[in-house]
Each structure stands twice: as structure tokens, then as C-alpha cells.
Amino acid sequence: MKKWFYGGIPWMLPGLLLSQHGYGQFTLGAQLRTRTELRDGQGAPRTRGASPAFFTSQRTRLMAGLNSYRLKLGLTVQDIRVWGQDASTINRTTTPDNNGFMLHEAWAEILLTDTVSKNRRLSLKIGRQELMYDDSRLLGNLDWLQQGRRHDAALLKYETGAWTAHAGLAFNQNKENASGTVYNPLPPGNYAANTNGGPAYKSLEFLYVSRKLQQGSLSLLVLSDQFPAFQIDSTVTPAQKKWRAGVYNRITTGLYYTSQHDRLLWTAAGYYQGGTNGNGQTVSGALLSGYLQQAWSRQLSTGLGADFTTPDFDPLYGTPHKFWGYMDYFYVASPFAGKGLQDYYLRVKWKAGSRFTAGADVHAFFSAAAIDGYNKRLGTEADITATYTLTSVVAFEAGYSHFRSTPSLAKIKQVANASGNNNWAYVTVNIHPEWRIK
Template sequence: MKRIFTLVMLSLGLCTQLKAQEFTLDADIRPRFEYRHGFGNLFPDESKAAAFVTQRSRLNFAFKDEKLSLYFSVQDVSTWGDTQQLSATDNNSSFSLFQAWIRYSFTENWALKLGRKTISYDDQRILGEVDWAMQGRFHDAAMIQYSKNKFKLDLAFAYNQENQNLVNSAYTLTGAFSYKTMQMAHLTKNWNRASFSFLFLNNGFQKFTNDPAPLPNGLYYRQTTGTYFTFPLSNLTFTGSAYLQTGMANATTDLNAYQYMLEAKYKAGKATLTAGFESLSGTDQVSEEKDKSFFPLYGTNHKFNGYMDYFYVGNFANNVGLNDVYGKIAFPTGEKSTIGLNAHFFFANAELADDLSKNLGTELDLVYGKSIGKYIKLAAGYSQMIATESMSAVKGGTTSKNTNNWGWVQLIINPRLITYKFKED
């Protein structure tokens, strides 16, 4: 708390010196209880379910005047009970800086944004904030922004290092597709409710050779290129995307992969009906020279392919891909509450070994949401995975015969704590 209080005071002091127009302070607190009995992977024999409460406690500081914007976001992400009572420090170093960036508008159309930030576009399939994950996702990058007449262009550049070394520049962080270099271009054009966007993303990953210890040996690159669109037609709205991935899957394997999605959403009275299909290419389980497995990299993957996170949420890379046929229905249950049911039918995109069927299984997701007050929302869900023998084959061989389900309840509290407007001298 001492560090948070210091940041508040520094931010207020900075705003005063700069004769800011507005300073705001927001809180984001969300405790979530989960019961896991087959979440993320099939439930193994002779195991017991997991249950716990996690909590995100976040403070967001924002300052804005005519040309300059500053934003800081600090957070603590912890599991209830992970630190012994009366402990002077948190055992798991759960406190972190989530965002810290500045944005300066040179003209009405051009701006520069620097620092740690979320990068989120379109339906968040390739680049997203990952807000379901308590810690979220950020990028340390520089961004040039242009906007005019419902047209936006963002150009982003990143060069990452672990330390301020005197010699050598090896980057050993590899989890979650951590990159050493990144170049990105994203453009969007809007027409009323319709929109079209284009993305080019080039990631450079550290390459190592063993001689005999691992030594850095340049970079290998992966490119993701594609489009996303929305098109309304009366009560019907179509959305779709298509992406290609090329370059290298790893330091020695070529990559040639694709993704495409088409979805239709229909408003029928108070109910919303959705039907869609998504295909992400995969690699046959028999040997192939090229890797054909598409991975959506830095997206909010929890949104897609079922809420039980069997696919692409930190897993399922370099696998047989996925064809997802899905349908959804959502409708209000009161003035401030809604309920929804999603059904996903999963099939492998590539061939499985041993002549196994491509049918991986079916997932049902039931979700309820209610606004309790001005700043408080309640959300709850239950999911059931009905897996097949083929799912077992692509998920490490764990049996598919056990019950696989997951339940959760979450509170989201987002109060505006301070709004302070400064007068110009």
C-alpha cells in the first residue's frame, strides 16, 4: 500500500506542475472462486478436484490534457491464503506494474505512445488485453498513431532485453511466445457500424546453438498477416477474420499456417442468437517437413473455442489444429441480468495417428451475469466437456472417460475513486 500511495502522490504532483486538465483514479477489484475438475485438460484418474479463490486488486491512474496523456496501472494478483498471516512480505511477489505509458499528440492526427501498454484490436483474436487472466497481458513498445475520418493506423516497434548487460544480448525468456523484437502495423476503417481492419505482425525470437552450452545465434521470425471485418444487415451482423502465419515455427522448422472464421449474430426480440465456424490449421501427427499449426499468439484466447481453455490458452501449440462449430443464445432474465448458453463441437483440423476420428468432443458453457449496483457486477458460469478418445490422444494421453467440468463465481468492482479537474492559469 505504501508504494501505491506514493504513486498517487507523485501523479497528483506531476499533474499540478503540468497544469493538467484532468486526473482520474480508478480501482479494479475482482475476487473469483473456481472449482476445477477437468479445466484446461482432461481430469486424470485417482485425482481430486481443485478449488481456490484468486483476486486482482488494481489501481489505474490517468492524466490528460490537450496534448499529453499519462497512464499508470499497478496491481496485486494473488490466491487467497498464499501468504502466511503476519508475514512482512508477500511470498509470491504478486505486486507488479501492469501499465506505464505516455502519449503525446503532435497534431490533431499524429501521436506517439511509449511504454508498457496493452495492445488490443478487433475481436482480440491475435492481440488482446487478456482481461480474463487476472494479470492481463502487456507489451513494452513504442507506437506511432494516425487517425482521421474514421481511419486509424498504428505502427508498433519493440526491442526486448532481460538486463542492462555490458556484453552480449541473449534473450532467454521463451514462455507465452515472448519475443525479442516486434514490428506491427494495424489499420482500421469504419463506416457507421461496419468496419474493416488489416494486421501485419512480425516477431523475432532468440535462436540458440549448443556449443556445448546454449549460445545465442541470431533470431528466427514469424509473420502473422490478415484481416477482420464486421458487416451489419438489419438485425443480422456478420463478422469474420482470416490470417496467415509464415516464417519459422522454431529455429529449424518452416511454418505455413492459417486461420479463418465466419460468424452470424441475429437479434430476435430480446434474445441474441449466434452461429459460427472457426478453423485453425494443424500439423498431421505423422511426420511432416513443415509445421502447419496456427497459434493466435497474443490474443484473448479464453473468449474462443470454449471457456474451459482446452485450446490455445497457454497450450495446444504445434498440435493438430482445430475446427470449431459453435452456436450461442443469450437473453435477459431481468432488468439487469442476462444468461447465455454456448455449445462448441470440436474437430481436429489435421490427421490423427492410428486412424482416430477427428471428433474431439463437445463443450457446453452456461454463463450468468448481473449488475448489482453502480460499480459492482456478478458473473458466474458452469462448463461441461464431453471428450472423446481423440481428445485424449491430442491432450497427452489422459483418459477421456472421467467427468470434466468447471464452475466459477466472480465479483467485479470498478469504482471511480477520484476525478480531479485542474484550472489553467
């Protein structure tokens, strides 16, 4: 029976179907990723005397793809849950807020130019998809989060050997309306907040242009996102937002540069953000970042970096976990009083053979703006991670982080009786097989 399942009729069916309608390659994949966490002050300083949290979350994904003549298709369904949230015999405890089964990706990419043109490609990608550009600081798939991030969008792509130009468009609605386009960005159910706890956008447009250089690349991003306008309904207690026609418009633009010479790698980025955010506030902010990395050998490299964000800047739809400490104190779901951030960090990476890698980061965090009655120092975080690849489809990862916080951080995080020592640890098992059928 085992031989029949893996090598027999079920795996032949996609190939037989494709042979009836033209040549193509069919891909099947799966992922099972568990993460066991000990949280003792993750996300914000813990209250003194509070007990640590301990749980295991699981991501289960099934992926399918088709690559045929002038057409690509991608499909990913996933289920995200915490071990034990359902009864062991029948699902009677899961509520809509806990229901983690969803369609993560469903897209088609159509090649608009003829296949005989090898150095110029124009294509249209439509549907639910991940958006990832440059270092994923402003647009990323947030893969660390078990549910990840995706967009319902249309993407026009023009690519040559040296140039990449992408234009994207998204327009969100809650349902098929009979009239009007009023959008509720916070409907009932399990809707994850955007970066820094902001509301979902109603519409989004962006242009991304990148040019390959001799030793690196230079890219430009211009992004505009619109949020539903609202008015405060004070006739109810507590007062609530009432969504109405009209939008608040925000624009973000800037450059990203990366280059390498011998074993020295450096990146730099600068972005400006203006307009009106999802809370109806006028903003004028900026982000500046720089990173320098030296590879001393094939096994060892060290890096030094700095990030600066003004109080008004919001890092859009990126991957904060990758940049501002693994304990997710900044620019995740928990705001920090809109004070902006200074982050100065050291990084060490070590690779022992082809299977084992380890890394350590140390961050010194400061507020970008003054905090009444307090200094700007927010704390220091140390992150240690290790990854062991058992096979091409099985990997293990573990990490430990410690955050030494200050009264200034407790003030802007609004945590009373906050502990100065905070810890977080995790162990991940990632199983990700893939099969290709021609």
C-alpha cells in the same frame, strides 16, 4: 474522519498540483476482483480418480491517469495471488514464482499534431501498455486471466474520422547489457507463457490499418515477431536450450471484416502465417473464421459460428478464452500436439432488464489434421454464464462448463486414463470504482 478522507485535502492535492502547471483531468481507479473456481478437468481432461481443485484467486489493481494539453499518462499496478499462499501474520512463504506484484501499465501518449486539428490526430504512445485490436483474437489484453497481458512497446497512431493506422515496435532484453543482444525468453521467476505455451518474443513489429464503412469496418494486420535463436546443449542432462545471437522470424497477415444490417450482424476473418516460430520450426498456416448473429429482440439474440486453424497457425497474443471454449482446452498454456482446430458453435444471449444478463455456448471441436489411430472428433463443450450488476461499480458473475471429451483429445493432450466427463465452475466478484478530478 470519513468525510475528510473522501472529500477533503487528499482528493484536492492532484487538482492543486495540476493547477500549477496547466489544465488537466486526473483519474483515480481501483479494482478488486476475486474468482472462486472448482476445477475438475479444466484445461485438459482429468485423470480418472483425481480429486477436483478448489481455490480463490484475487486481482487487486490501482490505476491513475492524466489527460492534459497534448499529453495523456496511464499507470496501473497490480497484485495477483491465491488466497492462503502467504502466512496470515507475515510473508515468509511467497517465493519469486508466487510473487504477483507487478507494474501492469505505465505509458505516455504525446499528441504530435496541433490541437486545432480536430479531424486528424498523430500521436506517439510509449511504455508498458495493452494492445487490443478488432475482436482481440490475435492482439488482446487477455483480461480474463487475472494477470492480463501487456507489452513494452512504442506505438505511432494516425487517426481520422474514417481511417485508423497504427505502427507498433517492441524490443525485449533481460537487463542492461554491456555488449550483445542475446535474449533469454524463459528467465527464472513468474513468467507466463504466451498463447499455446510458446516462448516470449525478442522483438515485434506490426502495422494495423482500419477503414470504417457505412455499416461496419474492414481492417488489415501485418505483424512480424522474432524469437531468440538457440542450439541444444547435449553436454548436460537433460539436454537444454542455449540461447545465441540471431533470431527466428515469423510473419502473420490478414483481414478482419464486420458489418451489420438491421438486427443481423456478421464478422469474417482470414489470416496467413509463415516463417519460423520460437521453436525453430518452419511454419505455413492459416486461420479462417466466420460468425453470424441475429437479434430477435432487445433481450434475445442467437449466433452461429465456425473457426478453422491449420496445424502450423498460432493465434499470437490474443484472448483464446473468448473464442475456443471457456474451459481453455485450446490455444492457452497447454498445447495439443500441433494438430490445428475446427470449432463449430452455437451461442445464445439473453438480457433481462438493465442488470441481469445470461448466455450459453455449445462448441463441437475437431482436429484439423489426422490423428494416427483415432478420429478427428475432440469433444463437445457447453458453457453457461450469468452476470448481475448490483451498482455501477459492483458486479457478480457465475459460470458452469462441461466438456465431454474423446480418446482422440486424451491422445493429443497426452493424458493417460482420461475421464470423458470434465467440469469447471466459478463465481466472480468484481469491484471497480473510478473517480475523476478536474
